[in-house]
Amino acid sequence: MLSPTRTDTSVPVVELRGICKSFPGVKALDEVSLALHPGEVHMIMGENGAGKSTLMKILCGAHTADAGEFYHQGQPAKMADAADARRYGVAVIFQELSLVPHLDVGRNIFLGREPRGLLPGQIDLPALYARAQGFLDMVGSAIDVRTPVHRLRVAEQQIVEIAKALSQNAKVLVLDEPTSALSDREVESLFKVIRDLRHKGVAMAYISHRMAEVFELGDRITVIRDGKHIKTLMPAEASPDEIVRLMVGRTVDMTYQREFCNRPGEAVIELKGVGAANGVRGVNLVVRRGEIVGLSGLVGSGRTEVARAIFGADRIIQGQVLHLGKPLPNDPAKVVSCGIGLIPENRKTQGLALIRSVQDNLIVSSLDRHFPTRKFSMRKAATLAAELIARLRIATPSSQRKVGNLSGGNQQKVVIGKWLSADVDLLIFDEPTRGIDVGAKAEIFELIDGLVKQGKAVLMISSELPEITHICDRAYVMRHKTIVGELSRQELTAENVMRLAVHHD
């Protein structure tokens, strides 16, 4: 079914030449070229805001290029909209999920391509479900095709996305950070599918910020910086350091070395047998001044829920949360005024007001701190924002730009920035580096390190094990909505974390 029509790997299936694309105030792409060959996984690397997603969106017709040419099987072709892309066999798994929440899995997989029934416009539902089941089987998933997608976890939704892309019989598959929400096990099954497709001659473009994946999967690597094509090279001729140098234009230390904390201070927050309306049960946990505490576990183990419960976003129904020894109110606004901040998991829906400016977003959490009389001054706000933009090196033409127009990584920096501005004692990071490039990652860790050195405390949730094992002073591991173990600095190894996180019985 997926047999390649051409095995000649020298003619690219699709090729972009000299692509330019500008958004108001930004030149996102400047003369970028990219060729995707059958049977190859082409890794696209670059810092946040380099233009990777934009390039992919042009490849699949979601954006139209301002200038440049498009070739299909070596022939010039037109690429005006998503329908064109589909004709050339381009399928995409986007950075932002593109599923319809209140349709079921089967209907989502075949959205816009439903098998036809007898009447005009009618769907042949039995055929649709049977075929959808087939594609889910192919990725080795046990999800029921009739489940509405909104009931699925993020990881399961990602799998539906993959099945959807598979069902399109794609000649070209674009994957924009497909693993950012997946657990290791799911990543493995995704990689298996990718290798299968490579074998069948599908051309793939793969964006990732995880260096390991680049070398595990990549057949060819293209690096983009500031909207410009920097270099295309083979994995054999590249080293991680070299790629990072190309990406950021300078050398970066990726090992996140830090001095661990030997003598933590008083407990900033302490959870005693906490259970919350969102499902977590019997959570005991303490975070002290001067330490970074990790919260690890598989996706769905309840880490986000613990964070939300502490922050007061979900109702606590049993146990106690103590802040500096006193009970912490169960209300986000009061929690913030106690000096606790949360960097949520989904920056677009939970972290930012996308239609408001960078400045407005940066100061929203610290209004009470900077304007204690509640008298607001635009001038002071602008000064504060400018400082933060400079301090975090947020790439934005002006503090008045809408946050929605920034790249993912820079948006994340804005979310972090608003808590820096609020000068909180305890910061809870939920997947702080999701979709963030290595350079920015290093910066963020440096920042976190700086915070704890000042005597602040950090609770960090991450799905990337190295982040937990390299950065944290201690870590808790969760399973089934409760904490199943605590690991000290000495015990904190990937093996130990996984042993606790995965259920054996």
Add this chain to the structure above:
Amino acid sequence: DGERIAVFTKNQTNPFFLTVRLGADAAARQLKATVVHYIPTKADSIPEQISQIEDVIVKRPSAVVLTPVDFKALNGAIRKLNEANIPVVNMTDRAEQGKFVNFVGAADYDLGLATGRYLLRKLGGQGNVVILEGVKGAVVPNERLRGYKDALKEFPKVKVLASQTANNQRLQAVQVTENLLQANPKIDGILAVNDAMATGAIEALDGANRKALVVGINGTREAVEAIKAGKMLASGDYNAFQHGCFAVMSAVRSLRGQPVPKEIAFPARVIDSSNFQSLDMAPEKMSCLPWESVVK
């Protein structure tokens, strides 16, 4: 126990119908009958009144007193009442079709004619006037308007500067009149098809420090106050209370086998500073006229 009469009025916002309902209650008390009121929750809603009639048919009252919210739209519902053999008295607003015990109300055209003539005579048969029309398409304001226009035909020297609707509403009448006062430096008379708009026009006149003779129709308490204070010239008396009285009396009499005339129309009477006393009291204190004093 006495007869159960279902009384349908058009809305619960216009004081006119409150007075009608009080009249109905008073008559029911006198005759030892019971009255249940049905009023659309949305003022003057046709579909709601139809539904209410359908629901009431299921309950089978002894008789129905009906002020249809629309001249024709209630035909179907009235037919159902007739088919169910429930006697129906038509009150205040005439319905187009249907078998009725009788009609109890006033002649809107006559009221318009009489009140219009009254104002035009006071103007000495010349000058500039404006008309404030009511809700478009409703029978009552239309008939009154026709009366006004026919009265104007009798006084060819009077000039009609404008004829605009303020939808029977006081606030709209204030604003429309304000604008008309700006557009027309000389306005001598204002003919409003109801008292709410007439009093609205008076507000606008007061605000602009201008003078004009104003008439309305209905004889509401507010109009009586204005007449008493010398701000309003006159109002056509609609006899609201007696509508309620005589409609219920007609229903009960016909149930009891007593004779009932096919039509009880209260004569067109204009109320001015000389004869407002009969209306200068709270409707709660009013009482039904004796049957014989009206039905000869």
Add this chain to the structure above:
Amino acid sequence: MTISPTSEPLGQRVLDFLGGPDIAYRLVAVALLCAALAMASGNFLTEGNLLNVLRQASLLFLIASGLTVVLIAGGIDLSVGANLGLSACLAGLTLKATGSIPLAFVVGIGTGTCAGLLNGMLVSFMRVPPFIATYGMLWVLTGLTYLVMHGDAIAGFPSAFRFIGSGYLAGIPVPVYLMVAFLITGGLFARMTTYGQQTYAIGANPEAALLSGVPVRSRQILVYTMSGAMAGLAALVFLARVNSAEGDIGETLTLPAITAALIGGTSLFGGVGTLTGTLIGALMMTLVINGMNLLSVDTNWQPFVMGVMVVLAVLVDRLSHRR
């Protein structure tokens, strides 16, 4: 990429203070409208007529201003008209019964505030979507109005009371002063307090605002309560102006108020909008109706013209933002 707060040119700062380019377009539209009306009707540019327009617009603005704040916070208040009706009736009854003007004020504004508070509680604590919550309240408030009025009307209030609705100060109608006072207070609230910042933040993304430590619920309650209080105040001005109250006094006021806010550039999706815009919206609507009355255009055309106007206003916004 320099990111220091540069001092902008004066013209830009004035424009910003007025509310940005959207407001400027609208001011131009108002000017054109006035010019056209002045040419079409000799009565338009008279002092009396202009004061009329201002007074009529100020009433509409008073109702629409509270609503605008609710819209900015991402909500909607379909009950403003009904709220105004109930407040006016209760205040009127109080005034008739006791003759005490201060008491009437307390009752009128108090009723409006309570109803607004209830709206706020429904939306924030009970999580009823604002559209439905305020629609339900519309019925409840209307029913209560009918209940207290039981079909009657009240009229004839003391002239001292009527001053706020139909009086003049230095030749200018009193409601116009109220309008200006609220425009300034509202503008200060929106731009010079952290409440304003938080209101915009909630409208733009309530979830993010909550997770940023903005006290979302209490701010929602605040804006609905403010809208209710404004409805109560507008009710008093109304009462004073028309000198009577009936059960249906507020029935037809909600949609025009929403229309004024929309014409003024406030977004239904929250996070965008200004009181200045709403004022201009109210002014444009009043001007059009005034012009139609002056030119004796059939009043039946009024809804049609309003319909065209609201779509055009929003369309112009869209087009100007696309550039």
Add this chain to the structure above:
Amino acid sequence: MIDLVLRRCGAAWPAAIERAPGIWAILVVLALAFSVTTDTFLTGPNLTNLGVQSSILLLLALPMTLVILSEGIDLSMGGVVALAGMVAASALASGASLPTAFAIGIGCGLVAGLWNGVVVAYLQVPPFVATLGTLGMAQGLALVMTDGQSITNVGDALPALFSSSLVGIPTPLIIAGVAYWITHFILYRTRFGNAIFAMGGNREAWRLAGGNVAAVLIGVYAFSGLMVGLTSVMFASRMSAGHPTASLGLEFDAMAAVALGGTSFERGNGWLFGTVLGVLAIGVLRNGLNLLGFPSSLQVISVGVLVLLALLLNGLKRQSS
């Protein structure tokens, strides 16, 4: 049996209750209360009344559900019902046959719907504003047509239609039933239905799937217009006249019914059968209170309390899960 029906309507028993617990609770309580307090509620003629009275609202609430699912709203319904009804009535008045009048009424509705769709889809005016504009325009035109008069000389065929019946079932009920069935088919069995869910849930997903967003939006509003056109003739039939203002505000009743039935105003989350329940709840409440001879002002309050209570109960359910 009931379970089978429900499953066909998009959910099994427990799921159906879970989707809109408030409306079920209220329907059951109201029906029980009225059966006990009146001896007429549970009679054949009364239930027929109830069905016939609810049919018009259902005809509007069905397309409203689709529009709301597509993250839109249609405020123009009442105005367009008036305009299309006036046009159809004037056609009848000038001697057209009943089928022609239906065609004209539906055609009028369709034009208004297409206009809404074009303004929303191509001019990208938010649906609330676009349809508010159409409301004004339709209402204005309906008034201008006859200077605000209703059109009453419509012959006998139209008035007879509403009270007629087919094999013992009232015609309005049959029409409402067929309309439900067609709407159900469109929403749950066609590509267009999937597209409607995508409009509210994730428009970008539909665009990326090669779908045409504008076409779907126009389709939704056109369908709405079509149904509004049909309603306009049924409405005129109920009143034996074309009336320029009687239908104003119907769209809000329709929206309330949709919301009562558990359809939320965001994320394309909704349920067509719930809308039927919502319409029924409003109908049962009004009918029962009339049977009780409940004072009208309290009836007004009850409607508001019903809406708030149902939504509160739905919300409680959501919070606890």
